[in-house]
Amino acid sequence: xxxxxxxxxxYYRTIRGxxxxxxxxxxxxxxxxxxxxxxxxxxxxxxxxxxxxxxxxRMKYVGGDVRLDGAQLPIWDFEAMNRHRFTQISVVxxxxxxxxxxxxxIGRMIAELLASRGVRFSEVEDELxxxxxxxxxxxxxxxxxxxxxxxxxKQRTVMVLSTLLNPSLLxxxxxxxxxxxxTQKAVARMLVNFRExxxxxxxxxxxxxxxxxxxxxxxxxxxxxxxxxxxxxxxxIIHAPSHPYTRLLISSLPEVGVRYDEKKLAGIPGTPPxxxxxxxxxxxxxxxxxxxxxxxxxxxxxxxxxxxxxACWEVAA
Amino acid sequence: MRRYLLRKLGIYALTxxxxxxxxxxxxxxxxxxxxxxxxxxxxxxDPKVAQHVYDNYMRSFNLDLPLWKxxxxxxxxxxxxxxxxxxxxxxxxxxxxxxxxxxYTLGLLVPSILxxxxxxxxxxxxxARRKVLDNTAxxxxxxxxxxxxxxxxxxxxxxxxxxxxxxxxxLAYSPTxxxxxxxxxxxxxAHHWVLPFLSLFLVGCGGWAIGMRNMIIYELESxxxxxxxxxxxxxxxxxxxxxxNAMLPQISGxxxxxxxxxxxxxxxxxxxxxxxxxxQIYRAITNEDYFVIQGIFLFIIVGVLVANFxxxxxxxxxxxxxxxxxxxxxx
Amino acid sequence: xxxxGTASPRSIAGAVDEHLPELPQPAMSGIRETLYFALRNRKxxxxxxxxxxxxxxxxxxxxxxxxxxxxxGGHLSVGPTTKDGYWFGTTLLGQDVYAQFVTxxxxxxxxxxxxxxxxxxxxxxxxxxxxxxxxxxxxxLNMLTNVVLVIPTFALLLVIAAYLKVRGxxxxxxxxxxxxxxxxARALRAQTFSLTSxxxxxxxxxxGSRSWRIMFNEIAPNMSSYLFMMFILLFGxxxxxxxxxxxxxxxxxxxxxxxxxxxxxxxxAALQLHLWWWFLPPGLAIMAIVGSLYVMNVGLDExxxxxxxxx
Numbered sequence: 041x042x043x044x045x046x047x048x049x050x051y052y053r054t055i056r057g058x059x060x061x062x063x064x065x066x067x068x069x070x071x072x073x074x075x076x077x078x079x080x081x082x083x084x085x086x087x088x089x090x091x092x093x094x095x096x097x098r099m100k101y102v103g104g105d106v107r108l109d110g111a112q113l114p115i116w117d118f119e120a121m122n123r124h125r126f127t128q129i130s131v132v133x134x135x136x137x138x139x140x141x142x143x144x145x146i147g148r149m150i151a152e153l154l155a156s157r158g159v160r161f162s163e164v165e166d167e168l169x170x171x172x173x174x175x176x177x178x179x180x181x182x183x184x185x186x187x188x189x190x191x192x193x194k195q196r197t198v199m200v201l202s203t204l205l206n207p208s209l210l211x212x213x214x215x216x217x218x219x220x221x222x223t224q225k226a227v228a229r230m231l232v233n234f235r236e237x238x239x240x241x242x243x244x245x246x247x248x249x250x251x252x253x254x255x256x257x258x259x260x261x262x263x264x265x266x267x268x269x270x271x272x273x274x275x276x277i278i279h280a281p282s283h284p285y286t287r288l289l290i291s292s293l294p295e296v297g298v299r300y301d302e303k304k305l306a307g308i309p310g311t312p313p314x315x316x317x318x319x320x321x322x323x324x325x326x327x328x329x330x331x332x333x334x335x336x337x338x339x340x341x342x343x344x345x346x347x348x349x350x351a352c353w354e355v356a357a
Numbered sequence: 358m359r360r361y362l363l364r365k366l367g368i369y370a371l372t373x374x375x376x377x378x379x380x381x382x383x384x385x386x387x388x389x390x391x392x393x394x395x396x397x398x399x400x401x402x403d404p405k406v407a408q409h410v411y412d413n414y415m416r417s418f419n420l421d422l423p424l425w426k427x428x429x430x431x432x433x434x435x436x437x438x439x440x441x442x443x444x445x446x447x448x449x450x451x452x453x454x455x456x457x458x459x460x461y462t463l464g465l466l467v468p469s470i471l472x473x474x475x476x477x478x479x480x481x482x483x484x485a486r487r488k489v490l491d492n493t494a495x496x497x498x499x500x501x502x503x504x505x506x507x508x509x510x511x512x513x514x515x516x517x518x519x520x521x522x523x524x525x526x527x528l529a530y531s532p533t534x535x536x537x538x539x540x541x542x543x544x545x546x547a548h549h550w551v552l553p554f555l556s557l558f559l560v561g562c563g564g565w566a567i568g569m570r571n572m573i574i575y576e577l578e579s580x581x582x583x584x585x586x587x588x589x590x591x592x593x594x595x596x597x598x599x600x601x602n603a604m605l606p607q608i609s610g611x612x613x614x615x616x617x618x619x620x621x622x623x624x625x626x627x628x629x630x631x632x633x634x635x636x637q638i639y640r641a642i643t644n645e646d647y648f649v650i651q652g653i654f655l656f657i658i659v660g661v662l663v664a665n666f667x668x669x670x671x672x673x674x675x676x677x678x679x680x681x682x683x684x685x686x687x688x
Numbered sequence: 689x690x691x692x693g694t695a696s697p698r699s700i701a702g703a704v705d706e707h708l709p710e711l712p713q714p715a716m717s718g719i720r721e722t723l724y725f726a727l728r729n730r731k732x733x734x735x736x737x738x739x740x741x742x743x744x745x746x747x748x749x750x751x752x753x754x755x756x757x758x759x760x761g762g763h764l765s766v767g768p769t770t771k772d773g774y775w776f777g778t779t780l781l782g783q784d785v786y787a788q789f790v791t792x793x794x795x796x797x798x799x800x801x802x803x804x805x806x807x808x809x810x811x812x813x814x815x816x817x818x819x820x821x822x823x824x825x826x827x828x829l830n831m832l833t834n835v836v837l838v839i840p841t842f843a844l845l846l847v848i849a850a851y852l853k854v855r856g857x858x859x860x861x862x863x864x865x866x867x868x869x870x871x872x873a874r875a876l877r878a879q880t881f882s883l884t885s886x887x888x889x890x891x892x893x894x895x896g897s898r899s900w901r902i903m904f905n906e907i908a909p910n911m912s913s914y915l916f917m918m919f920i921l922l923f924g925x926x927x928x929x930x931x932x933x934x935x936x937x938x939x940x941x942x943x944x945x946x947x948x949x950x951x952x953x954x955x956x957a958a959l960q961l962h963l964w965w966w967f968l969p970p971g972l973a974i975m976a977i978v979g980s981l982y983v984m985n986v987g988l989d990e991x992x993x994x995x996x997x998x999x
Contacts, residue, residue, distance in 0.1 A: 093587050094583075094586060094587040121589075122591070123589070125587060125588055125589030126588040126589040127589070130587075130588065131587050131588075133580070133583070133584055133587065135580040135583075135584075138579075138580040139580050139581055139583075139584035140584075141581040141585075141598050141602070142581070142602070142677075143598075143602055143605070143677055143678065144598070153588060153590055153594065156591050156593070156594045157588075157590070185677045187677070187678050187681050198584075202588070368834050368835060368838065369838065371835055372835045372838050372839055375835060375839070376844070379847070383847060383848060383851050499979055499982045499983050499986075500975065500979050502982065503924065503928075503974075503978035503979035503981075504974075504975050504979075505928055505931050505932065505935075505947075505950075505974050505975070506932070507931075507932070507935050507947075507950060507954075507971075508970070508971025508972075508974065508975070509971075511950060511953075511954065511967050511971065512968075512971070514959050515959045515962075515967070518959075519959050519960055519962070520962070526960065612838075613837070613871070616839075616840035616841055616842055616843075617842070619840055619842065620842035620929075620932050621932075623842075623932075623936065624932055624935050624936065627935070627936065628954055639936055639937065641850075642846075642850050642938065643937055645850075647850070650846065650847060650850050651847060653843075654843045654844070654847045657843040658839065661838065661843075665838055
């Protein structure tokens, strides 16, 4: 297995207590698998993805085990993780367009970054240019300052840079959010391309936009309020979801080409529970049409068929 | 880049014209015949001197000519380097007074500005890294920056010169030391220079340290810093980038702070009776020597504008964003 | 600003972490939440404590002054004593230092409020309008701001004040206010830019509100905290400039201020005569007021910007 996460718990420190952003998450990503991580804002997907690479100041590791290619990832130890970053696990951040140092030429920054990681620029330069051309950028980009590039160009540069050392796992965090629809498609294709070329082995694509995942992902993991709701192949999740939350999520998607004159677009009524002092039991209980008394106890994330797991008493008891 | 610099030059030219105009118009804003009013205040005893001064004034103000001509002549004499004559130190021309005072003022200003900028920035950068230093350096910085320049000067004089006798109380050099470029004289000058320099230096340090510390924290929280860290870049590299980027606003800050530092230098000179522009202005104000005041004012304006322009050039060289932005880079 | 070229609220503020993911936080009413953090911020508390103490001193102090500030008494160069109520001693000419001190303290606050207030007002008008309107209005105002910004205003004040024979505290404050606004205008313009690009303003515009209304009802409340902090900085700045002007001899006529006290003490060789009670209190008072205000400002910034709150 490429990535194995077991009961991972990552909380945010706040003055009022711990916000339980990632509260006991277990899943795996195979070699060569592109897994989508979906859910609404605040469900913890970004926290989950980012915690695998880089714990920001407020985040604290509470428990759980993370293994990449069999070896443990010491995500609680900032310094120890450096060894793994960029080489084995890498990230394309949400803020890719402002991720490049504005006062350094791009090529120089990359050279200095590589040098600090013990890689000679001259050794990878050809490959770097080749990959840049692959995503539609000219090698000359290296001589420019970030301000001279468009947003899309900067994002593509970041994508190439993040995968330059061929990491086993790439975390792509909301990389299509700031783009228009046609560019979204292009970027999504690029991701798949990277895998085809062997630049990356597996990916976790974090997004709130499920339609992207449909184009790109092999499997989809749906999160709700810091916990897993459902995981299955893209086909299953999109066309035959089991968990009530996933079903409501999918059905609330507008279909292309359909007019919504008479039917109101139904969102999911209600709001997610606060993660500061989350309720006991299933966290979707308050908004779930199928909720029963049993849901006062947290349902386990159980496999209903090969490659498909759900956390719901009604569906997978 | 050229457009940017030309634009700045334009603003400076505009500013210069505005300043000269203000300088020229102020005496005219006083009610009545400005010359007679001035004469009345000065009360010169010697009738010959009085007549001379009166003629000087009349010539300078050209009150018999229409207003615009007076204005024009003001500019003309300005470009001839004629800033009028001092009343107190009659018949010394104002320009001569200025020329003799400049070395002392610059001798205080330039080292204190540059050194306080350098040291302050370094301390601020260090404070941004270490919590312990931060907790001590920051309050000290705020206190220093809130200290009025002249009071720190007073304090230094009282403690180190008067009470402890380690340094001279004032002046640029001992009246007894022979002038000329002998080592003894130079040492004497340096000895007299230390306290006034220190006074300017300390206050400046406080401000720069605080500014730099905040800028570095800001840079360390930026997207590019986070991205580098997530790619496993060592702290060293991130800090290096943060430091360089934090320096940029500090450079433009130099120009902004100039006005305040000059004011500080002026009052410091007064405390130490240091014969620079500040001291001359003080004497001029106390003795209502208006031409000297006006002349020094214009000189300061020119100096500040030149310094601003230099800083602008340096900034353009150092920050690629201004260079490229001006060439219409893609956004 | 005293040599703190970059000590604008922006930089005093420092860190802004924009990539904290959404944290659903339990709701606490806005004002109560602000108060909660305000009461726990040490810098804010210390700053408020000291500046309020000084303010009280200025307000109540004169009650305890036994002699008129400018009157030449009989006891020359006496140290602080309880005899005859010369709490801070006397000057070389027998004047009551305490009386002078409290008079100067009051003047300092007046100058701070007036000078700082005028500068804040002017800065807000210019910066706000420029940032909100944009376009040609912005260009013109920007040019104006830059010109006034570059002029070493102190030198300007020198010339103006030198020509005025009779100077009042009002005139001094007005001049200071009219020359220190550009820095505030720039900062407020930047703040306006960042606020007007937000959604609630677009919404207001769409619903047809007139410009002025939008400015007051939507933007102003959000700006108010920023404006307040700016005012505090301008207040301190005005006090410093006034002290410098007074020290050079351009202070208000017919009265005594802290800067003038320092000037007179230096002129009368108080340093050589070790009359420390004459020259130490004025500068100390200024340092206390301005310093506590600066520190208070930093604390305020942390309170108003949740992201800056340290653990």
